[in-house]
Amino acid sequence: MFELLTEKFSGLVEKLKRAKRLDERTVEEALKDIRRALLEADVNVEVVQQFIKDLKGKLVDRELIKGLTAGETVVKLIYDEVLEVLGEHSPLQKPEKTPGVIMLVGLQGTGKTTTAGKLARLLKSKGYTVAVASTDVRRPAAMKQLCTLAQSIDVKCYADEDEKDAVKLAEKFVKQAENDGISYLILDTAGRLHIDEELMDELVLIKSRVHPVEVLYVADAMQGQDAINTAEVYHQKVGLTGVILTKLDGDAKGGIALSVRRVLGVPIKFIGTGEKIEDFQPFYPDRIAQRILGLGDIQSLIEKMQAAIDEDKAEEMAKRVMNAEFTLEDLKEQINMIRNLGPLENILKMIPGVGSKLKHLKVDEKKFIKIEAIINSMTPEERRNPQIINGSRKRRIARGSGTTIVDVNQVLKQYKEMKKLMKKMKKSGKMKLPFNLPM
Amino acid sequence: MLKAIYEHLKKGLQKTKEQAKIGLSELNISRKIDDSLFEDLEIALLKADVGINATEEIIEFLKKEAKKKGLKNGEELKGLLKEKLISMLKGCSGELRLLNEKPDVILFLGINGSGKTTTVGKLAYRFKKEGKSVVLAAADTFRAAAIEQLEVWAERTEARIVKHKPGADPAAVVFDAVNSAKSRGDDIVLVDTAGRLHTKEHLMKELQKIKRTIKKFSENQPCETLLVLDGTIGQNSINQAKVFKESTDVSGIIITKLDGTAKGGALIPICRELKIPIKFVGVGEGIEDLQPFDPEAFVSALLD
Ligand SMILES: Nc1nc2c(ncn2[C@@H]2O[C@H](COP(=O)(O)OP(=O)(O)OP(=O)(O)O)[C@@H](O)[C@H]2O)c(=O)[nH]1
Ligand SMILES: Nc1nc2c(ncn2[C@@H]2O[C@H](COP(=O)(O)OP(=O)(O)OP(=O)(O)O)[C@@H](O)[C@H]2O)c(=O)[nH]1
Ligand SMILES: [Mg+2]
Ligand SMILES: [Mg+2]
Numbered sequence: 116m117f118e119l120l121t122e123k124f125s126g127l128v129e130k131l132k133r134a135k136r137l138d139e140r141t142v143e144e145a146l147k148d149i150r151r152a153l154l155e156a157d158v159n160v161e162v163v164q165q166f167i168k169d170l171k172g173k174l175v176d177r178e179l180i181k182g183l184t185a186g187e188t189v190v191k192l193i194y195d196e197v198l199e200v201l202g203e204h205s206p207l208q209k210p211e212k213t214p215g216v217i218m219l220v221g222l223q224g225t226g227k228t229t230t231a232g233k234l235a236r237l238l239k240s241k242g243y244t245v246a247v248a249s250t251d252v253r254r255p256a257a258m259k260q261l262c263t264l265a266q267s268i269d270v271k272c273y274a275d276e277d278e279k280d281a282v283k284l285a286e287k288f289v290k291q292a293e294n295d296g297i298s299y300l301i302l303d304t305a306g307r308l309h310i311d312e313e314l315m316d317e318l319v320l321i322k323s324r325v326h327p328v329e330v331l332y333v334a335d336a337m338q339g340q341d342a343i344n345t346a347e348v349y350h351q352k353v354g355l356t357g358v359i360l361t362k363l364d365g366d367a368k369g370g371i372a373l374s375v376r377r378v379l380g381v382p383i384k385f386i387g388t389g390e391k392i393e394d395f396q397p398f399y400p401d402r403i404a405q406r407i408l409g410l411g412d413i414q415s416l417i418e419k420m421q422a423a424i425d426e427d428k429a430e431e432m433a434k435r436v437m438n439a440e441f442t443l444e445d446l447k448e449q450i451n452m453i454r455n456l457g458p459l460e461n462i463l464k465m466i467p468g469v470g471s472k473l474k475h476l477k478v479d480e481k482k483f484i485k486i487e488a489i490i491n492s493m494t495p496e497e498r499r500n501p502q503i504i505n506g507s508r509k510r511r512i513a514r515g516s517g518t519t520i521v522d523v524n525q526v527l528k529q530y531k532e533m534k535k536l537m538k539k540m541k542k543s544g545k546m547k548l549p550f551n552l553p554m
Numbered sequence: 555m556l557k558a559i560y561e562h563l564k565k566g567l568q569k570t571k572e573q574a575k576i577g578l579s580e581l582n583i584s585r586k587i588d589d590s591l592f593e594d595l596e597i598a599l600l601k602a603d604v605g606i607n608a609t610e611e612i613i614e615f616l617k618k619e620a621k622k623k624g625l626k627n628g629e630e631l632k633g634l635l636k637e638k639l640i641s642m643l644k645g646c647s648g649e650l651r652l653l654n655e656k657p658d659v660i661l662f663l664g665i666n667g668s669g670k671t672t673t674v675g676k677l678a679y680r681f682k683k684e685g686k687s688v689v690l691a692a693a694d695t696f697r698a699a700a701i702e703q704l705e706v707w708a709e710r711t712e713a714r715i716v717k718h719k720p721g722a723d724p725a726a727v728v729f730d731a732v733n734s735a736k737s738r739g740d741d742i743v744l745v746d747t748a749g750r751l752h753t754k755e756h757l758m759k760e761l762q763k764i765k766r767t768i769k770k771f772s773e774n775q776p777c778e779t780l781l782v783l784d785g786t787i788g789q790n791s792i793n794q795a796k797v798f799k800e801s802t803d804v805s806g807i808i809i810t811k812l813d814g815t816a817k818g819g820a821l822i823p824i825c826r827e828l829k830i831p832i833k834f835v836g837v838g839e840g841i842e843d844l845q846p847f848d849p850e851a852f853v854s855a856l857l858d
Contacts (some may be wrong), residue, residue, distance in 0.1 A: 164597075223669075366752075437857075
């Protein structure tokens with residue numbers, strides 16, 4: 116979508132160059148695409164409608180972000196908005212008394228049993244004494260599945276194939292865990308439909324007996340429009356404390372994250388990213404936000420903004436140069452700016468017409484580091500007034516920067532030459548920016 | 555701060571709820587045909603997972619037809635919509651294709667947790683009821699207790715199971731299953747494979763290897779390669795169907811979990827784009843909860 120938006124707006128860019136704000140037409144055009152992207156990502160259509168409406172109010176007449184086009188500004192602002200809805204990373208609740216029971220609930224086949232194993236592994240690696248327990252008396256070989264996973268990570272597994280009452284099993288296992296000194300007990304439950312009243316009542320009953328610290332709703336990240344409906348019923352009936360999204364290793368966009376967060380307000384705690392027991396991560400909103408919006412490359416936007424900020428600084432510096440106020444402090448800043456852009460060769464190669472000529476040029480980044488170290492070892496007074504740097508000061512600077520007096524002399528000489536050059540530039544009025552750095 | 559966020563969310567929730575129009579049944583369709591009616595229809599279709607592209611196409615069609623035929627009332631439009639949806643599913647229904655080769659081999663595939671193993675159990679039961687001898691091949695050697703799960707289904711349906719140890723080569727299991735079925739003259743081999751995401755190339759290659767193994771016994775087999783789709787899944791189903799079809803030449807679809815409140819509307823774009831016949835619908839976890847796909851019943855439920 117990002118490509119689409121930027122493409123679409125590149126035509127408008129010229130017109131918008133002077134515009135400093137997002138006008139209504141631009142916003143509406145952009146929101147049409149965003150709506151599509153959200154729907155294709157399986158965000159619930161009602162959530163989408165509301166979200167788009169809210170966004171319109173927030174975007175129209177907003178100032179453009181410096182360095183970004185109108186289209187890019189819209190994308191960045193929407194991205195921020197989605198991030199906000201998705202919420203922060205939220206850790207697991209600590210148990211007040213042991214065992215702290217974590218109940219996993221959800222529809223059939225979403226990944227509860229697998230996630231029980233993953234969660235156990237994670238908590239174990241953090242040093243807790245963990246156990247898992249199965250109350251799934253319905254799915255064929257459900258208990259065997261859980262205990263096989265537990266065994267593979269050397270975690271205790273409570274199961275009883277002969278008991279057919281899930282509530283009794285839950286109570287029994289919590290007692291056992293208490294006796295065994297377990298700090299976290301992960302309770303797996305059978306998958307069930309939200310409209311199955313009898314089985315939903317069973318969950319409510321289990322919850323009331325085991326007083327869990329967490330009731331985590333395990334949802335398939337690929338779930339469609341009905342995701343909200345299902346999660347809402349689960350939340351109303353059972354009361355959820357968090358959500359785990361599974362199967363995010365595929366190419367599903369995971370719009371459910373946005374729907375669930377927006378409507379339930381329950382935090383998303385973890386994501387499953389594979390079938391293997393270690394394929395499990397805490398939830399961080401930025402990745403999902405990018406996925407939902409189909410932004411391959413939000414990073415490049417952020418970099419562009421960064422560059423724009425640097426451009427401001429560069430302009431400011433240019434002014435100082437023109438007035439021949441250029442100090443060693445400025446030189447250091449300039450070096451910093453350039454180094455922040457990445458490996459110098461790459462940057463030089465990106466300049467049209469320069470790249471091919473530079474094939475054999477090797478820029479010595481070490482030299483930059485040296486210059487920086489030398490300037491860093493000067494006092495502020497010395498940086499402003501390099502003429503006060505005498506022999507003993509030079510010795511101190513060389514020692515401080517791990518260089519030699521020869522090196523210090525060289526920097527000072529280059530600086531003097533630059534300054535001379537700048538004075539000349541000022542007279543001739545040519546060349547705006549002092550990009551002829553010493554190399 | 556936290557309170558403010560909570561209030562904000564609660565407000566969002568109320569707003570969403572006010573807006574909620576669940577399906578066509580709760581939509582007052584007996585009204586003047588205007589833009590707002592088309593908007594409501596669009597939302598109803600989107601909510602059924604039909605997806606934005608197919609939905610837009612349908613709405614365009616309805617607008618044009620309504621104008622052409624001079625329709626006035628929404629009720630007339632509803633009839634038209636139903637017809638359109640059914641016509642979009644034309645050519646996408648069909649019965650199982652059996653060749654009576656002793657054995658006929660049916661391969662099941664799909665993403666994780668979609669309902670493959672359960673569907674194998676349900677179909678084994680169907681065949682047994684028809685008096686056929688059935689072999690289950692436990693070719694999911696990867697997932698914990700996958701073999702044991704299929705064993706339970708074998709017991710329930712009194713089918714024979716061929717299995718190896720966990721971690722074994724799935725193609726080797728399939729070879730043994732088909733080979734033994736052939737020498738004993740069994741009618742049907744149902745191959746349960748491990749769930750896999752269509753994005754994982756090496757796992758798709760594994761399926762191709764299984765297929766090649768089956769072909770060693772007969773060029774006509776597997777007589778069906780059935781993709782099991784989870785009916786609660788949204789637009790990703792389209793990609794799943796596309797990729798599975800490309801790499802394993804899927805011959806039919808089974809859509810599961812339509813006993814919930816999800817509508818499975820992604821079948822509309824899947825059919826439109828890929829023309830894969832839909833053979834069965836899963837409507838529960840029980841052994842009999844499998845129905846032949848009926849486009850009219852499906853569309854009625856979708857618009858309900
Ligand atoms: N690719 C992928 N597969 C997953 C992930 N999490 C779980 N699975 C797979 O999804 C399938 C279903 O997982 P289960 O753990 O059995 O699901 P469940 O919710 O316990 O199922 P029921 O108990 O039948 O309701 C299995 O094949 C798992 O290996 C994930 O994050 N990525
Ligand atoms: N409600 C409902 N549940 C179903 C249906 N079909 C399967 N299930 C349930 O979905 C869950 C997963 O089913 P499986 O048959 O294990 O799915 P699978 O595709 O074999 O899973 P993996 O082998 O782990 O990839 C189980 O709890 C089944 O009971 C259906 O039509 N309706
Ligand atoms: Mg389970
Ligand atoms: Mg299976």
